[in-house]
Amino acid sequence: ERLTNMKLSVAGTGYVGLVAGVCFAEVGHSVTCVDIDENKIDLMNSGISPIYEEGLEELMKKNLAAGRLHFTTDYKSAYRDADAIFIGVGTPEQPDGSANLTYIATVARQIAETLEKDCLIVVKSTVPVGTNDKVERFIKDFLVNNVKVEVASNPEFLAQGSAVHDTFHAARIIIGTECEHAKKMLEQIYEPFHLPIVSVNRRSAEMIKYASNDFLALKISYMNDLANLCELVGADIEDVAQGMSFDARIGAKFLNAGVGYGGSCFPKDTKALSYLATQHGYHLRTIEAAVDINKEQKLKLFEKASKRLITFNGLKVAVLGLTFKPGTDDLREAPSLENIPKLLALGAQVFAYDPVGTQNCKKLLPDKVTYTSSPEEALTGANVCFIFTEWEQIKALSPSVYKTLMRTPLVYDGRNIYPLQAMNDAGVEYYSIGRVLK
Numbered sequence: 001e002r003l004t005n006m007k008l009s010v011a012g013t014g015y016v017g018l019v020a021g022v023c024f025a026e027v028g029h030s031v032t033c034v035d036i037d038e039n040k041i042d043l044m045n046s047g048i049s050p051i052y053e054e055g056l057e058e059l060m061k062k063n064l065a066a067g068r069l070h071f072t073t074d075y076k077s078a079y080r081d082a083d084a085i086f087i088g089v090g091t092p093e094q095p096d097g098s099a100n101l102t103y104i105a106t107v108a109r110q111i112a113e114t115l116e117k118d119c120l121i122v123v124k125s126t127v128p129v130g131t132n133d134k135v136e137r138f139i140k141d142f143l144v145n146n147v148k149v150e151v152a153s154n155p156e157f158l159a160q161g162s163a164v165h166d167t168f169h170a171a172r173i174i175i176g177t178e179c180e181h182a183k184k185m186l187e188q189i190y191e192p193f194h195l196p197i198v199s200v201n202r203r204s205a206e207m208i209k210y211a212s213n214d215f216l217a218l219k220i221s222y223m224n225d226l227a228n229l230c231e232l233v234g235a236d237i238e239d240v241a242q243g244m245s246f247d248a249r250i251g252a253k254f255l256n257a258g259v260g261y262g263g264s265c266f267p268k269d270t271k272a273l274s275y276l277a278t279q280h281g282y283h284l285r286t287i288e289a290a291v292d293i294n295k296e297q298k299l300k301l302f303e304k305a306s307k308r309l310i311t312f313n314g315l316k317v318a319v320l321g322l323t324f325k326p327g328t329d330d331l332r333e334a335p336s337l338e339n340i341p342k343l344l345a346l347g348a349q350v351f352a353y354d355p356v357g358t359q360n361c362k363k364l365l366p367d368k369v370t371y372t373s374s375p376e377e378a379l380t381g382a383n384v385c386f387i388f389t390e391w392e393q394i395k396a397l398s399p400s401v402y403k404t405l406m407r408t409p410l411v412y413d414g415r416n417i418y419p420l421q422a423m424n425d426a427g428v429e430y431y432s433i434g435r436v437l438k
């Protein structure tokens with residue numbers, strides 16, 4: 001029997017859950033998304049997305065109207081007779097670097113106590129290797145009705161800011177199962193996406209997620225490490241990266257040096273894999289090094305500026321870009337969050353501009369920061385400028401803007417936005433990451 005339109009439920013409406021739910025509806029499945037936050041559910045039922053993600057709201061509205069997409073806090077009605085339930089709740093980092101599995105456990109228990117028919121449980125959240133086994137045992141222990149449950153791992157590889165696009169154009173779908181039936185069901189659920197499917201066992205699927213993210217984090221830290229060396233020996237990291245990129249074994253992506261990676265994934269997943277290793281008595285030295293380098297890299301420009309200036313006290317500092325990358329309003333682990341408190345503590349007046357991150361920043365940083373609605377406003381009369389995110393609005397500024405608007409045109413660019421020569425010609429004292437004037 002072939003089920004093309006399945007009844008799917010999704011637990012958790014964060015980036016992973018919401019995007020998965022909406023995209024499953026878009027390809028024809030009947031989807032119910034569950035969250036404990038009533039306000040958020042009401043908002044989504046009225047067609048408003050709680051996160052800023054290109055194309056998402058449009059698809060939400062379309063599928064709500066088509067009756068294929070539902071949002072509810074009533075998990076019982078959503079789980080009871082679902083063909084499959086996707087778990088997309090958070091696994092936040094704990095102080096020791098391990099992943100907090102409380103939310104997964106809560107959902108697993110709710111599922112166990114609610115199911116009235118056989119069901120496939122799919123873990124989409126990023127979870128330490130072995131968690132799917134635990135989830136399966138946990139659900140079986142708490143099952144109330146006599147139903148059959150299978151648990152599968154299906155990690156998510158979407159990046160924030162391009163989540164919808166990434167879902168429909170994923171490089172691969174990873175399916176980790178321990179039985180043929182679960183594998184078949186997931187293949188059917190994903191069939192309408194027409195994407196390559198890689199089928200492995202559950203533990204390998206869990207590992208693929210960490211291995212992929214940590215490899216990318218390692219790649220960035222490697223380039224940052226090299227950038228620091230380039231500065232010392234007079235090489236240019238961008239030329240080096242370009243030269244490397246022609247080798248298909250290296251690839252052209254994720255070779256950009258900067259002020260370090262942030263976000264909700266790389267910082268958390270590197271620490272979680274190191275933690276997993278130490279639990280097994282092993283030191284994952286490559287990843288530990290990447291984490292250390294990233295920590296230092298976030299303050300690279302601050303350290304440079306500290307050496308150049310007598311004091312920050314009383315200086316007007318323009319901060320351009322607050323989010324951990326462009327295209328998102330997320331500030332988790334963003335370099336700006338490390339730097340701004342240091343500047344404030346040293347008596348600087350911080351004027352910050354970000355096209356979408358201001359609201360989130362207000363929740364995380366003291367009131368002392370002044371937020372501006374344009375980069376020009378932040379730059380006017382400034383003594384120093386730090387650039388932390390390569391937003392288009394910031395890239396579009398011409399070098400002469402810094403020269404004209406700033407009191408003293410001293411710019412520290414953590415994303416290598418401008419050509420050195422152009423800044424030089426405009427009369428801007430300009431520092432970036434790992435580059436030399438040619």
Ligand code: UGA
Nearest residue numbers: 156157158159160254255256258260261262263265324325
């Ligand atoms: C990342 C991965 O790219 C996704 O494949 C993965 O699914 C996701 O984590 C996840 O686990 O959910 P994301 O954190 O949204 O996605 O953002 P990225 O675009 O990967 O950027 C992460 C950080 O690396 C940013 O701070 C960015 O500025 C930095 N970066 C990226 C660099 O410093 N240099 C580069 O060359 C590329």
